[in-house]
């Protein structure tokens with residue numbers, strides 16, 4: 001009597017051969033003196049929305065120049081006044097939804113600023129509307145070059161808006177920042193900063209070559225055993 005046993009072991013593609021991913025990135029630049037809203041045109045991903053595992057939006061914002069004058073016109077000193085002077089960046093769109101996993105704007109309130117702390121004496125004889133930077137009751141903050149950058153991810157429920165070809169517009173919305181931590185009796189005058197920067201949109205999708213290799217990852221092993 002003979003029996004035979006056929007044992008087939010199939011080793012399916014497992015984690016070790018998982019498909020690699022690649023990035024499809026596009027960058028658009030903006031620049032000028034805020035306030036502005038500059039439309040930047042990006043391409044949608046050409047392919048299936050199901051390919052997309054991540055949509056990342058990043059920004060770089062650089063400011064330079066400008067002058068922020070503060071002048072205490074009150075009869076009392078002003079101490080430890082924090083001055084922030086620079087530019088703010090928001091990314092907005094009416095074509096696509098730029099919200100993250102917690103439904104907050106992906107890029108909002110991104111800022112590059114000059115900051116300094118001032119101690120101002122009580123008013124020294126100048127008056128309202130002269131914006132005198134001369135101390136000890138006045139000071140000025142000269143704009144220097146400052147850069148900030150950051151990244152956010154689009155909520156996956158909106159990926160379909162970014163796929164299938166065509167274009168969409170993202171607005172780089174720049175605005176001036178010039179504020180004081182305490183401003184009672186203090187007047188300010190601003191020569192705006194200049195700003196420049198970029199927005200990058202990056203799709204994470206499968207690497208084509210790896211996807212093709214998935215079909216070759218199966219190993220079949222047959223063992224035949226006979227016994228009398």
Ligand SMILES: [Ca+2]
Nearest residue numbers: 072073123137
């Ligand atoms: Ca003054």
